[in-house]
Amino acid sequence: MDTNNFQELIKPFFWVEHEKSVSVCLNVGEYKAEIFQTREEEGFEGNGYDWGSLAIVFLEEYKPELMEVxxxxxxxxxxxxxxxxxxxxxxxxxxxxxxxENETLIQDLFSRAELD
Incomplete structure (x- = not known):
């Protein structure tokens, strides 16, 4: 996969290369804010920690082989x-x-996210 296509595919997430590692980041606040509003009364704000909680549930359930990496x-x-x-x-x-991008799936995953 060429780099430009990959960058476009993951937007609004963005890829950062470091000397010995790589990162993927998201400036929070706009993308998928409505997901976090569904559990606002529980304290979810849609911040980076909330995204982290959601990503952990996703990783555990869909990519468990990557948990250690x-x-x-x-x-x-x-x-x-x-x-x-x-x-x-x-x-x-x-x-x-x-x-x-799959509203049903992401809401289901978020229903199991824990407040950090």
Whole structure:
């Protein structure tokens, strides 16, 4: 897959290459904000930590083979996943973005997310 196509495929997530690892990040607040509003009364705000909780449920249920390779380092205003294995992180983010675009699936996954 060429790089431009990959970058376009994962938008609004974005890919960052480091010396010994790679990251995929999302500036939170607009993309899929309505998902988090469904559990606002429980304290979900749609921040980076909430995205991290959602991504963990996704990883556990759909990509358990990547649990040891893909790690998360969210902040209040940014979701971030990283790995020293670029192929594993690409596999994760492509599948996670597809899940995010499936309203039924992402709501189901979010119903099991835990507040961080």
């Amino acid at each position: 893909v790690k998360f380092d969210p902040e209040a205003d940014m979701f971030c996943a990283y790995s020293s294995n670029p192929d594993a992180l690409k596999s994760f983010i492509i599948a996670f973005k597809e899940a995010c």
